[in-house]
Amino acid sequence: MRIVVDTKVLVSACIGNGPASRLVELCLTGELTPVIGVTLFLEYLDVIEREPLFKAARLSLEERQLLLRAFVSRSQWQEVFYLWRPNLPDEADNHVFELAVAANSATIVNQRDFRQRELRFPDLRAVTPDVFLEERNS
Numbered sequence: 001m002r003i004v005v006d007t008k009v010l011v012s013a014c015i016g017n018g019p020a021s022r023l024v025e026l027c028l029t030g031e032l033t034p035v036i037g038v039t040l041f042l043e044y045l046d047v048i049e050r051e052p053l054f055k056a057a058r059l060s061l062e063e064r065q066l067l068l069r070a071f072v073s074r075s076q077w078q079e080v081f082y083l084w085r086p087n088l089p090d091e092a093d094n095h096v097f098e099l100a101v102a103a104n105s106a107t108i109v110n111q112r113d114f115r116q117r118e119l120r121f122p123d124l125r126a127v128t129p130d131v132f133l134e135e136r137n138s
Helices: 007-015 019-028 038-048 061-073 091-102 129-137
Strands: 002-005 033-036 107-109
Touching: 002 007, 002 019, 002 091, 007 019, 007 038, 007 061, 019 061, 019 129, 033 038, 033 091, 038 061, 038 091, 091 107, 107 129
Parallel strands: 002 033, 002 107
Antiparallel strands: none
16 A cells, blocks of 8 residues: 655654554555655755654654655656645645545545645645554554
């Protein structure tokens, strides 16, 4: 199954051992296929090095960089040719939605931002890591 992993989920995986960590683990073992594009990759690179975000994190900067390299190596690269404007609460998140559309309705796994969108595609879902894992296990 292909998924688009929002940056906040990757950050959560670096900080703790909850559902976000399990989701990233499933990507690393090949049970899930993360979809990534240039904009999301650059966002991952930028955020993973923001030390203030990771004061209480279980992973050091070097470990986060290694995790990111491993995660990206398991990812399917997807080009985005059309820009969609779903009117998300945070306009900077539009690229994640656009990536999911370009990947033919991959599931977006995020913390909350994509439920309040105006533009809807019937096969595109946005769920939290815990809901995604619960649905996957049932």
